[in-house]
Amino acid sequence: MHVLPYLVAAYIFLAGCYGLATSRNLIHAVGCLAVCQSATYVLLLAVGYRDGATAPVFSDLKPGSRPVVDPVVQALTLTDIVVGATVTAMLLALVLQIAKRHGTVDPDELRELRG
Amino acid sequence: MSRRLRLWLLAVGGAGVTALLVAAGLDLPSFGGPSHPYGDRAVRASLARHTANTIASVNFDQRAYDTLGEMGILFAAVLGCVVLLRQARDEHRAEPEPAEVARPVRRYALIVLPVALVTGIYVVAHGQLSPGGGFQGGVVAATALHLLYLGADYRALERVRPIGLFEASDALAVCAYLVLGLTGVLAGTAFLANTLLPYGTFNTLASGGIVPLLNAAVGVEVASAVVVLLAGFLDQAVEIEEQQGS
Amino acid sequence: MADAVIVVALLLVAGSATAAVAVRDPARQALVLSVLGVALAVLFTVLQAPDVGLSQLAVGSALTPLLIMLAVRKVRRCGRTGDETR
Numbered sequence A: 001m002h003v004l005p006y007l008v009a010a011y012i013f014l015a016g017c018y019g020l021a022t023s024r025n026l027i028h029a030v031g032c033l034a035v036c037q038s039a040t041y042v043l044l045l046a047v048g049y050r051d052g053a054t055a056p057v058f059s060d061l062k063p064g065s066r067p068v069v070d071p072v073v074q075a076l077t078l079t080d081i082v083v084g085a086t087v088t089a090m091l092l093a094l095v096l097q098i099a100k101r102h103g104t105v106d107p108d109e110l111r112e113l114r115g
Numbered sequence B: 001m002s003r004r005l006r007l008w009l010l011a012v013g014g015a016g017v018t019a020l021l022v023a024a025g026l027d028l029p030s031f032g033g034p035s036h037p038y039g040d041r042a043v044r045a046s047l048a049r050h051t052a053n054t055i056a057s058v059n060f061d062q063r064a065y066d067t068l069g070e071m072g073i074l075f076a077a078v079l080g081c082v083v084l085l086r087q088a089r090d091e092h093r094a095e096p097e098p099a100e101v102a103r104p105v106r107r108y109a110l111i112v113l114p115v116a117l118v119t120g121i122y123v124v125a126h127g128q129l130s131p132g133g134g135f136q137g138g139v140v141a142a143t144a145l146h147l148l149y150l151g152a153d154y155r156a157l158e159r160v161r162p163i164g165l166f167e168a169s170d171a172l173a174v175c176a177y178l179v180l181g182l183t184g185v186l187a188g189t190a191f192l193a194n195t196l197l198p199y200g201t202f203n204t205l206a207s208g209g210i211v212p213l214l215n216a217a218v219g220v221e222v223a224s225a226v227v228v229l230l231a232g233f234l235d236q237a238v239e240i241e242e243q244q245g246s
Numbered sequence C: 001m002a003d004a005v006i007v008v009a010l011l012l013v014a015g016s017a018t019a020a021v022a023v024r025d026p027a028r029q030a031l032v033l034s035v036l037g038v039a040l041a042v043l044f045t046v047l048q049a050p051d052v053g054l055s056q057l058a059v060g061s062a063l064t065p066l067l068i069m070l071a072v073r074k075v076r077r078c079g080r081t082g083d084e085t086r
Helices: A004-021 A026-048 A071-102 B003-027 B037-048 B054-062 B064-084 B103-125 B134-145 B147-151 B154-159 B163-186 B211-239 C002-022 C026-046 C050-085
Strands: B091-093 B240-242
Touching: A004 A026, A004 B003, A004 C002, A026 A071, A026 C002, A026 C026, A026 C050, A071 B037, A071 B054, A071 B064, A071 B134, A071 B211, A071 C050, B037 B054, B054 B064, B054 B211, B064 B163, B064 B211, B103 B134, B103 B147, B103 B211, B134 B147, B134 B211, B134 C050, B147 B154, B154 B211, B163 B211, B211 B240, B211 C050, C002 C026, C026 C050
Parallel strands: none
Antiparallel strands: B091 B240
């Protein structure tokens, strides 16, 4: 239990990498990249967790009454999720252009650069 | 490089990365440990500036410069999408056929749309008090707008979604964030310093100094960015097609 | 008790991530990514991060799968018109 979240994060990252490397469809590869990104979110939040603590929001909690988890890693992950989605969108736009110009989204058929 | 060779390379590289990650994971402080020095200091600083949501304080006050960088990435990604998904010379825009929508779906979408929109704006406005903020509320408001696509059809969505307006508001929101940061420089302190406005009463809407304003700028930016992104993809999927016989 | 919930949430996330990688058809993968998004939101809430859970729910369960399905539709249309004019 002391290291399970870190190992799960590593497993998710490696699964995403495997899917990315063995993919036969570029859109599927972009989805695997999203899986890799979610592994980093799990790792960050696992680092910031504290046993018996609550969320670092004091709108309904008297400050100092309970310990709180680390807010810095949550702030990092929060912006990362939204920005990661827009980068995924740009990658999908690139895949659309590839499909239009080359007629295929299979990475094995796209290996040679054609003039 | 043959497929077998690639798979072997993947296996070797993967084994190396696995070994490194497991070794690092076993060396990290144990999960749920009590020692978070940076977190304790961040919470203390946030309470000193009367911001109830510590995460909003970290994002828009203590590390506001990083959030400016994230907004820059978002803006650049949207810019890239707009350029990549524009209508090319050998394509034309086909009129989308009006689709038949079931009446319960139409009623549900048109009732939920204003509720969802207001919820998104509420989440943005209360970002410095309860969980929420510009990033989450912006996404909620932008996707709420697209309930119109589900409840009516694509032409109705196009009428309430003038793309030029949303692109302009995206750029203006980034500029607003920069200008708010520069007011700190003009007032004699640092860029994006939270000394311009009074900290206010803890746990009210007008608390935290500059945090609500930066929150609003990010909310407008994220909402406009998501609308522009979805517009590009919907146009490609629904309207734009290749010239036949080219 | 809280530990058991965290372990269950972690295993759910690991399972959905494996499924998301194993499913090869992009249209089906979009749905599995939606499930992964919900599982991640549950995990983030259990780890006392409601802000992050809200963000993940809005983005990962709705936005990313929608973008993937629109891309799949466009690629299929491209392929179809290409076959007709050939």
